[in-house]
Amino acid sequence: xxxxxxxEKGKISASIMCSGFDQVMDYVHEFERNNIEFxxxxxxxxxxxxxxxxxxxxxxxxxxxxxxxxxxxLMVDRAEDKLDWFDFQPGEHVSLHYEGxxxxxxxxxxxxxxxxxxxxxxxxxxxxxxTHLRPTRRSYISYx
Numbered sequence: 682x683x684x685x686x687x688x689e690k691g692k693i694s695a696s697i698m699c700s701g702f703d704q705v706m707d708y709v710h711e712f713e714r715n716n717i718e719f720x721x722x723x724x725x726x727x728x729x730x731x732x733x734x735x736x737x738x739x740x741x742x743x744x745x746x747x748x749x750x751x752x753x754x755l756m757v758d759r760a761e762d763k764l765d766w767f768d769f770q771p772g773e774h775v776s777l778h779y780e781g782x783x784x785x786x787x788x789x790x791x792x793x794x795x796x797x798x799x800x801x802x803x804x805x806x807x808x809x810x811x812t813h814l815r816p817t818r819r820s821y822i823s824y825x
Contacts, residue, residue: 694719694752694774698734709747719752719774724767726757729781737766744770754802757781761788771796778802 695717700708712720722743725734744751752774757763760777761784769775775797777788785801792799803809 692718694721696721696723698723705743706746709743709749712749713747717749720747720749721752721754724753724755724757726763729758729778730756737763737768740767750774752776755781756802761791764788764791769795769797772798774798774800776800776802778804780804780807 695708695712697705697708697720709720720743722740723734724736724740725732727733740751740753750772751770753767753769754776755763756778758781760782764775767775769792775792777785777792777799779785779801780803782788789799789801
């Protein structure tokens, strides 16, 4: 018996993490020329992870400079207190670390109500079974 599989086109989310601040727009323009679907932005608060990288002002300014949909990975503590800082837009993807908030379901629901595609991110040491939350409220799980 032959099985029917639904095949969907894969999507590429290119990261600007390794570009220098003076090169960000050069990278973004190159991504635009190559039809990259998502622009991955790593946001780090210096607490959840030891590094600091990009913040709400950068995300807001970047959004104004490109039509590429943003894919924001929030590596922050207490995400529930910071979600409004970014003014996330419908269709954008936002990854929240399970380990960074004790209110993960509340955060996912909040993002979904705004039309954002909420994503659960988990650290490599966190068992996948911890992501038992309502699956209809997230678009996928990120293992980062």
